[in-house]
Structures are given as C-alpha cells and as structure tokens.
Amino acid sequence: MTKKYLITSALTYINGVPHIGHLAGAMLNADFYARFLRAKGEDVLFVGGTDVHGTKIEVGAAQEGLSLKDYITKYHEEHRKVYEGFELSFDAFGNTDSEQNKEMTWRIYEGLNKNGYISEKITKQAYCEDDKQFLADSQVGGTCPYCGYEKAKGDQCENCTKLLEPEELKNPYSTISGSHNIIFKDTKNLYIDMDKMQSHLESWVESKKGLWPDIAYTTAKKWLKEGLQARGITRDLKNGFSVPREGYEDKVFYVWFDAPIGYIGITKEWADKDPVNRHWEDWWQDPENVVHTEFMGKDNIPFHSIFFPGMLYGSGENWTQVSFLKGTSWLNFAGGKISKSEHRGVFLDDALAEFPADYWRYWILANSPESDDAVFSFENFTATINKDLNDVLGNFINRVTKMTVKDFGTNVPALGEITEAEKELYATLDTLIKQYTDHMEALEIRKALADLREIWVSGNNYIAKTEPWKAVKTDKARAGTILNTGLNLIRLFALLSSPVMPAKAQEILALFGKNKQVVWPEEKAEVLLQALKEGDSFVAPELLFQKITPERKEELKVKYKEGV
RNA sequence: CGCGGGGUAGAGCAGUCCGGUAGCUUGCCAGGCUCAUAACCUGGAGGUCGUGAGGUUCAAAUCCCACCCCCGCAACCA
Numbered sequence: 226m227t228k229k230y231l232i233t234s235a236l237t238y239i240n241g242v243p244h245i246g247h248l249a250g251a252m253l254n255a256d257f258y259a260r261f262l263r264a265k266g267e268d269v270l271f272v273g274g275t276d277v278h279g280t281k282i283e284v285g286a287a288q289e290g291l292s293l294k295d296y297i298t299k300y301h302e303e304h305r306k307v308y309e310g311f312e313l314s315f316d317a318f319g320n321t322d323s324e325q326n327k328e329m330t331w332r333i334y335e336g337l338n339k340n341g342y343i344s345e346k347i348t349k350q351a352y353c354e355d356d357k358q359f360l361a362d363s364q365v366g367g368t369c370p371y372c373g374y375e376k377a378k379g380d381q382c383e384n385c386t387k388l389l390e391p392e393e394l395k396n397p398y399s400t401i402s403g404s405h406n407i408i409f410k411d412t413k414n415l416y417i418d419m420d421k422m423q424s425h426l427e428s429w430v431e432s433k434k435g436l437w438p439d440i441a442y443t444t445a446k447k448w449l450k451e452g453l454q455a456r457g458i459t460r461d462l463k464n465g466f467s468v469p470r471e472g473y474e475d476k477v478f479y480v481w482f483d484a485p486i487g488y489i490g491i492t493k494e495w496a497d498k499d500p501v502n503r504h505w506e507d508w509w510q511d512p513e514n515v516v517h518t519e520f521m522g523k524d525n526i527p528f529h530s531i532f533f534p535g536m537l538y539g540s541g542e543n544w545t546q547v548s549f550l551k552g553t554s555w556l557n558f559a560g561g562k563i564s565k566s567e568h569r570g571v572f573l574d575d576a577l578a579e580f581p582a583d584y585w586r587y588w589i590l591a592n593s594p595e596s597d598d599a600v601f602s603f604e605n606f607t608a609t610i611n612k613d614l615n616d617v618l619g620n621f622i623n624r625v626t627k628m629t630v631k632d633f634g635t636n637v638p639a640l641g642e643i644t645e646a647e648k649e650l651y652a653t654l655d656t657l658i659k660q661y662t663d664h665m666e667a668l669e670i671r672k673a674l675a676d677l678r679e680i681w682v683s684g685n686n687y688i689a690k691t692e693p694w695k696a697v698k699t700d701k702a703r704a705g706t707i708l709n710t711g712l713n714l715i716r717l718f719a720l721l722s723s724p725v726m727p728a729k730a731q732e733i734l735a736l737f738g739k740n741k742q743v744v745w746p747e748e749k750a751e752v753l754l755q756a757l758k759e760g761d762s763f764v765a766p767e768l769l770f771q772k773i774t775p776e777r778k779e780e781l782k783v784k785y786k787e788g789v
Numbered sequence: 790c791g792c793g794g795g796g797u798a799g800a801g802c803a804g805u806c807c808g809g810u811a812g813c814u815u816g817c818c819a820g821g822c823u824c825a826u827a828a829c830c831u832g833g834a835g836g837u838c839g840u841g842a843g844g845u846u847c848a849a850a851u852c853c854c855a856c857c858c859c860c861g862c863a864a865c866c867a
Binding site (some may be wrong): 240276280347362440475521527598622628671675692693768771 | 792793794795800801802803806813814816817821822823824825826828829830831860861862863864865866867
C-alpha cells in the first residue's frame with residue numbers, strides 16, 4: 226500500500242486580519258509542499274481553516290453588534306477568500322465550530338476521562354458583577370502593588386514587568402466595562418493531567434531528534450525539561466463547545482483544546498460531504514500508512530509537539546500522530562511591528578491589490594524564516610522580483626520565444642544533432658533537479674528556491690554559450706535545435722516552478738496548448754527536453770512579469786510605513 | 790533573573806552536528822555578447838567568521854570557557 230500524505234496548516238484565529246507573516250509561517254509552506262506531492266502523483270489531503278472560539282471572538286462580536294454565529298461566518302469567509310486569492314489549495318477548509326468538531330472534541334475528552342487523564346480543580350477567578358461573567362487574567366486591570374502603575378493587567382504589570390496574580394491588584398476593574406464591581410469567586414474547571422504523560426512524550430519527542438527541524442525539537446525539549454503540568458481545558462465562557470459533564474453547564478471547552486482537534490473535525494466535515502468515497506479514518510486513524518506533516522509558526526510548536534500529541538495519546542485511540550513538524554520563525558516587517566490600525570505592514574488583502582499572488586509567493590518562499598526570523602522590506606522585495614522573476618526567468622522566456630518567432634514562426638523548430646552544449650545542459654539539469662527535489666522533500670525551502678533559481682540560470686547560460694542569433698546566419702538547422710531546446714526549457718521551468726507560482730506556471734504551460742497538467746519531471750533531462758516536438762505550435766507571450774519601478778518602490782515604502 | 794534562537798564581505802543568507810585553504814545571492818568594478826524586460830554570460834575587488842593576542846589541537850567559523858549585543862518565549866496568550 227502506498228503512503229498517503231496528510232498536510233495540516235495551523236488554523237488562523239479570525240480575530241485578526243491576516244498579514245504576510247501568517248502566510249510565511251504556515252499556510253504557504255504547506256501549500257508549496259502539497260502541490261509538490263500532488264504533482265508527484267501522491268495521495269494528498271491538505272487541511273486548513275480558521276479558529277473561531279475564545280474570548281476575543283466573543284468580545285469582537287459584541288463590539289460589532291453581531292451574533293456570535295454571524296461574526297464567525299463573516300470573518301471566516303473573509304479569511305477564506307483571501308487565502309483563495311493566494312492560491313492556497315486546501316482540500317478541506319473549515320472552522321473549529323462545526324458539529325463534526327464538537328463530536329471529535331467530545332470523543333477525545335471522553336477517552337481522556339476514561340483513561341484517567343482528566344481531573345477537577347477549584348481555583349479563584351475574577352468575576353465582574355456588572356459584566357456578569359468571569360474575567361481572564363489579562364481582562365482584569367488595577368494598580369500594581371509593586372510600582373503603583375494604575376493600568377497593570379492581571380497577568381503582568383507592563384510598567385515594571387513583574388508577573389502578577391489578578392488577586393494582587395489593588396482597586397481591580399474589568400477592562401471590558403470598566404466596572405470596579407469585581408469579586409473573586411471559586412470556580413471549578415477540568416484539567417488534563419499532562420504530567421502523567423511526561424515520560425511517554427519524552428521518549429516520543431526523543432525519537433524525532435534529527436528528523437524535525439531544530440527549532441521544533443528544541444522547543445519541545447524545553448517544555449519537557451521544565452516538567453509538564455496539568456492544564457485547564459474548560460473555562461467560564463460562552464464561545465466554545467459545551468462540556469458533557471454534570472456541573473459544567475455554564476462552561477465551555479477552552480479554545481486551545483478544541484483548536485487542534487479542528488484538523489480532525491474539518492477532515493470529517495469534508496468527508497461527510499461525500500461519505501461513499503471519503504473516510505476521515507483513512508487519514509486520522511492509520512498511522513502506519515499516513516505521513517502527517519504539520520506546518521506552523523514557532524508560537525504553535527508547544528501545542529503541536531506536546532499538548533495535541535498528548536491529547537491524542539491519552540484518549541487511547543490509534544491516532545495518526547505528526548510525522549514531521551515544520552515550525553518556522555517569524556516574518557517581520559522592516560518598518561516595525563505590523564499593525565492594522567496604524568496601517569503599517571502588509572496585510573493580505575492589500576498585498577493582492579498591489580501585486581499578483583505569485584510575486585508574494587516567490588519572495589516569501591525564497592526568504593522563508595526557517596531557522597531565524599526574517600524581515601520583509603519593499604527594498605528587498607523589489608530587488609528580488611526584478612532580478613529573479615524578470616531578469617532571469619521572464620527574460621529567458623521572452624528572448625527564446627521572440628527569437629523563435631522571428632526566425633521560425635510559431636511552430637517548434639526541429640531538434641537536430643545533439644552537441645556537447647546540449648549534453649552539458651542535460652547533465653547540469655539532472656544534477657540541479659535532483660537537488661531541488663531532495664530539498665523539497667526535506668522541506669528545506671530556502672535551499673529549494675535557490676536551486677530553482679539556479680535551474681533558470683542554466684537556461685540563460687545555455688543560450689549564451691550556443692548563441693543562436695549567430696547560428697541562424699550560418700546554420701539554420703543548428704539554431705532550430707537550440708531554440709527547440711530553449712522552448713522545451715521554458716515548459717520544464719514552468720513545471721518545476723508550479724509549486725511556487727501555480728498561476729504563472731499555468732500561464733506558461735498554456736503557451737504550448739492543451740496539456741497544462743502538472744506532472745513532476747522525474748525522467749532524465751534529455752527526455753524531458755523532448756516533450757515538445759517539431760511542428761508543435763505555441764503562442765509568443767507578452768511580458769509575463771513586470772518590473773517594479775524605483776518610483777513605485779518608494780511609493781510602497783511610504784504607503785506601508787517601511788522604515789518609519 | 791530563567792529558557793530558546795541569532796551575531797560570517799555594504800545588504801540577505803549557507804557552512805558549525807562529523808574541526809583541515811571561508812561559500813552563495815544581491816550590490817560594486819571590469820570584460821564579453823547584442824537574441825531579449827538597459828537584460829544575459831564571464832572574471833575581479835570586498836570578510837580580524839560578536840568579543841577575549843582565552844582553552845584544547847599540528848590545525849577552530851566549526852569543540853570547551855567567560856563576556857557583550859539583537860530577537861523571541863515564559864503555560865487562563867490563541
């Protein structure tokens with residue numbers, strides 16, 4: 226039985242407007258990988274969506290005067306659209322508030338409970354009599370007992386940075402309503418006893434050493450080293466799933482608990498649409514045959530490497546656990562902290578309005594914050610787009626097609642005798658394509674993109690060496706051979722670029738007619754470069770990529786407050 | 790304070806695990822070519838590899854020690 230590939234990308238919280246950092250952290254890498262595997266003919270299920278539970282959503286809905294349901298629908302849809310704009314090829318896309326997810330959440334909870342991993346604890350929590358609700362630590366304001374700062378929060382004082390408990394605050398008030406009518410009430414909540422899983426998780430994480438990226442492995446190890454503790458899984462809130470247990474009628478599962486289960490819930494929701502052909506169990510309960518790769522930003526690593534695996538393990542079922550955990554660092558903005566209200570930084574809707582999605586995809590993947598935080602700047606963006614996409618790739622396509630049309634018309638010229646120059650090209654490509662493919666399989670994204678660029682360069686190199694513009698004057702058949710090879714290179718470049726720039730790849734393949742299907746090139750270069758035959762017609766394109774002018778660059782820097 | 794990541798040519802990065810003439814892209818300079826988006830190809834200059842005339846070694850960017858700087862995280866934040 227062949228392996229199946231389950232790919233999940235961290236769900237985005239709908240409270241915020243997504244920016245390029247979200248794309249770089251999880252979704253784009255995941256899409257890149259999914260497209261690559263599909264092209265190779267693998268069985269892939271790419272799951273993504275939004276996370277819609279928790280306090281912030283509740284507050285957001287109240288502020289906009291919408292019901293929870295309407296608020297969730299509105300923002301979920303907004304996120305979905307923008308991801309579509311970036312050509313993210315999710316097979317299953319949903320949110321965490323579905324019936325299916327509730328079913329899975331309850332199922333995992335019951336399993337944990339049956340196996341003795343759930344306990345009950347009573348704690349004191351701030352309750353506002355005017356708001357008629359419990360407040361999260363950070364929703365409690367007051368005067369810091371250490372420095373006297375009047376706007377300290379219940380978890381930490383921003384002024385003196387001391388860590389606080391809400392009860393320590395003098396003159397506490399609700400940051401929701403401003404009411405000072407705060408009391409501290411006993412409340413009981415359910416906890417998952419992570420400490421009981423410590424040794425199991427330790428050996429499991431240890432088995433990932435050398436397999437996972439350093440950042441994922443070290444982060445997981447850090448948490449284990451500090452010792453796992455019981456963690457609350459219910460809360461005194463409204464926005465979330467109800468808890469199937471007596472005495473918990475006014476509480477819901479805490480968002481972190483049902484959010485990762487959302488991957489499973491979303492898969493089931495997808496499967497339920499076509500119950501004959503789709504089975505969620507094929508993906509989530511078949512660890513022997515499913516390779517599960519998770520993509521996320523570094524903030525999410527603890528949840529995916531420790532808590533979620535622990536939840537699945539503790540539930541006692543045979544779940545598909547994560548095989549490869551691709552955690553990435555942050556993509557920051559050169560102008561400072563990205564902020565929608567201050568209109569600083571690049572948000573995804575703005576990004577699409579400025580440039581085609583593929584420009585962003587190329588830049589972000591080429592500069593993926595894999596080992597360290599990366600910085601986006603229009604300075605760098607402009608240089609990269611102009612150089613790589615325009616001068617190297619775009620110009621190659623343009624020079625080859627223009628030359629061919631001028632001397633041979635719009636049909637592919639005959640491939641004549643193969644010379645040393647072609648053999649050298651074949652050898653170079655065989656090496657580079659192998660390297661590129663290997664880097665993609667290992668999810669070394671920056672390196673893969675550097676390989677791709679080098680592959681494009683090899684085309685220009687070949688043309689520079691063979692000089693078809695000279696050959697055409699003395700030996701037209703030879704010129705035909707070179708341009709035949711050049712046209713085949715264009716097609717090959719499109720195939721190889723498709724995981725990075727799907728739309729541009731399609732545009733290029735369309736020049737050569739009907740067969741636009743992306744099949745990963747696995748034959749020898751000599752074979753790959755004979756796909757287009759003598760007489761096949763093609764269309765000479767207009768410029769496929771447009772340069773960003775210095776003026777435009779300056780405008781963008783001002784508009785998005787770069788370096789301010 | 791603690792923990793994690795980082796500090797390598799003007800800029801952005803690889804190399805560090807398994808010590809052995811310091812690499813890539815861009816930028817800069819020169820040459821080639823003139824089919825092409827003033828593009829393409831070739832060559833060159835440019836680095837005390839954060840600091841310590843520290844330790845180990847025949848040999849250290851790479852291992853050990855101390856210190857400095859930057860970024861992030863600390864579990865009712867999702």
